Amino acid sequence: MKTFEEKYTAWLDGRLGGEELRSFENEHPSIQREKIEFLKLKSLLRESIHPRELANPEFFNAQIMEQIRRETVATGKPSCGPLLGLPRLVWGGICALTVGFALFFTIIPRGDFSDPRTKYVAEVLKTKTDPKVKATVENQKDMTIIKLEGLDKLPPGRDLHR
């Protein structure tokens, strides 16, 4: 089954014949005028453009055929086949996981940051007080408090916000 373009080209070149020619001309009655215009154009081109004889047509054809062959081979190669191969995917996954773990353990500091009290360390080593004052240390899990007894009460009117 020929397409319209194939039939039209063959008709213009005069290569359509027999039943095929008759049915094509019956189906497209308006193309006779186009044929006249095409023939005018053809004769005009023949008059103005002189065909040039190639000095070495075999070499030219061989070059073109070689280029076509190379392009056919290049396009025919499966480009993404090896890339998506199972071994490569597996190795890629292993490498990505290794890099991810390495970055995680080297860059991201570990520890529970949700509660700062989890890593609480405060140890009172030595305390020296005024003779009137007594210091006692309360060590709790998340708080160390030095309790000072015997301190004078501050006057209520004293402004501490200065």
Added chain:
Amino acid sequence: MIRLQGVKSCVRGNGSLKANARGISRRGCRFCQLAFLVVLFGAFAGPVHASIRAWGCLLYASNAGKILDLPPWLAGYDAPLRRSLGYANYHVIAQRQIAVETRTENLLVSAGDIQVLLTSLSPAPDGKFLVELLFVEGTKQVMETQAKVGQGSPLFIRGPDWRDGQIIIVVMVAA
């Protein structure tokens, strides 16, 4: 013959000159790379080891109301403070953060006659910090203490009573 030798030596000399120039440029490139690495590491390491930051705070704790005005450094300490000190209301009177670079006495925080001085702050081999504090009231040295604290671990001191509550001194090594 002599001329030929001369030309050869000239060519050799020229070659060695080129090689020298290449070597110098390669050495220069290596120096640039080394300098870049030093600058890069310095940029990261500098801020960490330049100084140690200490933070001090004076809190007024009372049972007048239940307003909890704790600084961000004490986030998460609301319940332990209420449980351990027995006060429901906490209010910041003064707070200050200093960078300790020298071993001289540093005023950490003060309010009125109350002064908390940081007499010494140095890193311990186990990653903790050795802190020496002096609590002064007016001209009287009330207490001098030495403690080993971790970074971000506040040390609480129950200070003098004031009005209906008490002054709480908090000292912490920030970094």
